[in-house]
Amino acid sequence: MHTTFPGLLLRHAAERPQAPAMREKEYGIWQVHSWSQMATLVEHVACGLAQAGLTAGQHMVVIGANRPRLYATMLAAQSLGAIPIPLYQDAVGAECVYPINNAEVCFAMVEDQEQVDKLLEIRTQCPQLGTIVFDDPRGLRNYNEPGLMAMDTLVERGQAYAKSHPGFFAAAVEKVQPDDVAAMFFTSGTTGNPKGVVHSHRTLLDRAAAGARFDKLSDSEEVLAYMPLAWIGQNIFSYAQWLSCGYVVNCPESAATINIDLKEIGPTYYFAPPRVFEGLLTAVMIRMEDAGAVKRNMFRVAMDLAKRVGPALMDGQPVGALDRLLYAAGNLMVYGPLRNSLGFNRVRVAYTAGEAIGPDLFTFYRSIGINLKQLYGSTETAVFVCLQPDNQARADTVGIPIEGVQIKVAENGEILVKSAGLLKGYYKNPTATAEVLTTDGWYHTSDAGFLDASGHLKIIDRVKDVGRIKGGANDGAMFAPKYVENKLKFFPHIKEVVAYGDGRDRVCVMVNIDFDAVGNWAERRNLPYAGYTDLAQKPEVYQLVQECIEKVNADLANDVLLAGSQVSRFLVLHKELDADDGELTRTNKVRRGFIAEKYQPLVDALYGGKTSQYIETAVKFEDGRSGSVSATLAIGDTKTFAPVKAAA
Structure with a gap:
């Protein structure tokens, strides 16, 4: 059974070698990377990293936007038994010092000159950081820092190493076990130094597969990867579930082109925090306020109908024949074009998480035919704890416990979770681990809430707050x-x-x-x-x-x-x-x-x-x-x- 990340990659490459695994937009054109191409790239990167000295158990930071070669680097590290640690690309250098030193990081894979400069700036504070590999060479031609290497050079060396050691990569992947550490994610450090959350292949892939079964995901899904990889939500949707389901992950050209790329790809499976949905709706409302009187009135009448009828249609509830006819007309003239302009015309499942979403915002998207739902989870639970069924999406809950999850509420109102997706522990912090994990396997979420009469979880606030x-x-x-x-x-x-x-x-x-x-x-x-x-x-x-x-x-x-x-x-x-x-x-x-x-x-x-x-x-x-x-x-x-x- 393929229960490791590199194992799943090789399975897809063997079963559907020419099927698209990833797309990357470059100079306005979408470039396709097949599963066999990804597997070959991962092998060469892994061999190059092994030749450079990366070994099992070591940590490697990955910093940059969603790029196929950064994904390949994480898979390559995991193939060697090493542990990738994605960090936020917009973090300043000082914020990277603690995680790099805490995890004793010697290797880094970064996207471009900006990230190289950031790491060179803090190198005196992180003397063990010996090797820095960069993907985009622009602006780096005259850099002569020790240990600085272009990704192309690493791949070339890895290709030569793979030829001279033909069984090395397959043997390395075979050694990786489901309970080995797969990745580490640092918490946001709201009240102090961030903590390294340690996850195994089993914990991450168990929750990815459970979420996929809940929403009947398949290899035909299209996903746009645009949130930071350091955020476990993005990592689960565009990395763990990507390998679990075998669907296509699309990487936008830049942050500035995301809305255009969203429309071009038309994802079927979409994930964003509430602020993204808020921003999209704000942009729509600004455009409508600037429109002519006829358009404004048509939009207002159509949206009044949508708010009254749309959620009921989405939930499969009975709706009168006249309302159905009027909604169909509204869909033709307003809702369909609006979904298309947002890039959501093909969305089958959309999720939001991280913060509560406003009832009006939630109702707006569902009323125009977008299956927006909420989920509950955290870095420590590998995201998927509660999800909303298609016909039970409500703004005031975060869903029901899904397969493999148990929930109970402590006397002080704190939510406790038991799941196969729980963290192995906090890195080098047994005291903090003992505070959140009980001896009988319950995780203290620090969230206050309760299960309502229908079994849905409601979150009030953080217990300490x-x-x-x-x-x-x-x-x-x-x-x-x-x-x-x-x-x-x-x-x-x-x-x-x-x-x-x-x-x-x-x-x-x-x-x-x-x-x-x-x-x-x-x-x-x-x-x-x-x-x-x-x-x-x-x-x-x-x-x-x-x-x-x-x-x-x-x-x-x-x-x-x-x-x-x-x-x-x-x-x-x-x-x-x-x-x-x-x-x-x-x-x-x-x-x-x-x-x-x-x-x-x-x-x-x-x-x-x-x-x-x-x-x-x-x-x-x-x-x-x-x-x-x-x-x-x-x-x-x-x-x-x-x-x-x-x-x-």
């Missing part, structure tokens, strides 16, 4: 910051939110507006602005944000558990929260504690009753320069609502 209001009218009320933040982020004009309230007498939030959405809103109202900082402080923008917050407060008033989490005061930040400034993780999670320290004067002003506060903040620009942004921020009060008492 669920707090209590202290003092005031809501003394003792539960406070779930992430729940509040997500409800506000459901509005297209709000991009990011940081909520505070644990141990305090009320809830206050700091908001980032969505610059594109609010900018378009301002332009249509002839409201001039000179950039993000200026736009964020406009009184009209504050009124817009206040209305969003008060809608959320009205909604929270109906929630018996979280009515006390209503927002009392807010401000709009003068800059966008940025991972380069330490305010977000590389997976765009808010570092709430760090932000509280960095913006302490703003937190004090919110809770001190001030109506404004001056702030100056150091920032890093995209070109590497440092600078500062300053502004006097207005602080607004919002209306809160009396909790709606539950029926007796």
Whole structure:
């Protein structure tokens, strides 16, 4: 049975050698790589790495966008019994130092000059990093650093080694066992140094296969690989399931061409975090607001029908004949062209995960015929824990436990998981491993939630973040910051939110507006602005944000558990929260504690009753320069609502 990554590659190459395995867009043209070509490339890379000194048990970092030769390098390392560690390509050099040193990495495979420069910059801090292989040679012709090698050179050496050692590669693959370590993924390090999550071939491929069976995936699927490989979600969808199912993975030319490439490929299986779906919908709404009156009215009427009828049709529920006829007309004139413009015309299954998705956003995609669903999992669980069946997709749950998964809820509300996809442990961190893995095989997720009457899992927040209001009218009320933040982020004009309230007498939030959405809103109202900082402080923008917050407060008033989490005061930040400034993780999670320290004067002003506060903040620009942004921020009060008492 082929239960290792290189074993699956060789199976596909033997059974369907000419079938496409990957496509890569280069200079505007899609280049096809067959399974036999991939297998040959992996053999040559593996032989080249072996000749360079990579051995079983060693770690190798892989940094770059989704590229066939980077995928081949991960497979080559695994073929030798070595362990690939994908790192985020947009991480600065300093962020790479800890994982490289923690894992004692001696080998690196990177995409281009940018990544080479990053590793050369930190090499004095990582003296064991001896070999750096690069894929794209542009700009690197005159580099003469020791251990720096072009991928083409490595492949040539590997090809010669394979000829002189014809049985080496097959023998190496044969030695790899399902329970051997296959890969390591570093967590985002929200509260400290990142932890290396160790997974075996068995854990990753078990969950990949279980997810494939759940959604009846086959080798005919088309996938667009555009998220960072360091994120385990992308790794499972475009690497583990790619080899498990044998479908085609398509690599876009660049980040700038993703939307064009999405339309050209027309994936059948799609995965993205909520912010991607939010961005696509925001772009659609901006285009429609700029359209003529006839188009706007047709779109509005069609979408009203879609929201009423579409989800029921998607879930296989009965719909009247007239509504079916009207929906079919809407599909011809509006929904079909809209799916096509989004690149989703062929999508059979689409998933979102990582954060909660807004009900309106969720309903929009399902109403126009896109089978958007939610899943629940983490790096430690190899992603697939809960998935939503096709006819049970709901915005307020993350699905049901799938094959091979058991779930129980601890007394403190924490979700515990038992699954064949659980991590082997945290690398060099037995204390942290013991904190999350019980002796009888249960994993502590640190998420608070519950299973509802239909067996679907609902997530409230992180257990450690669920707090209590202290003092005031809501003394003792539960406070779930992430729940509040997500409800506000459901509005297209709000991009990011940081909520505070644990141990305090009320809830206050700091908001980032969505610059594109609010900018378009301002332009249509002839409201001039000179950039993000200026736009964020406009009184009209504050009124817009206040209305969003008060809608959320009205909604929270109906929630018996979280009515006390209503927002009392807010401000709009003068800059966008940025991972380069330490305010977000590389997976765009808010570092709430760090932000509280960095913006302490703003937190004090919110809770001190001030109506404004001056702030100056150091920032890093995209070109590497440092600078500062300053502004006097207005602080607004919002209306809160009396909790709606539950029926007796």
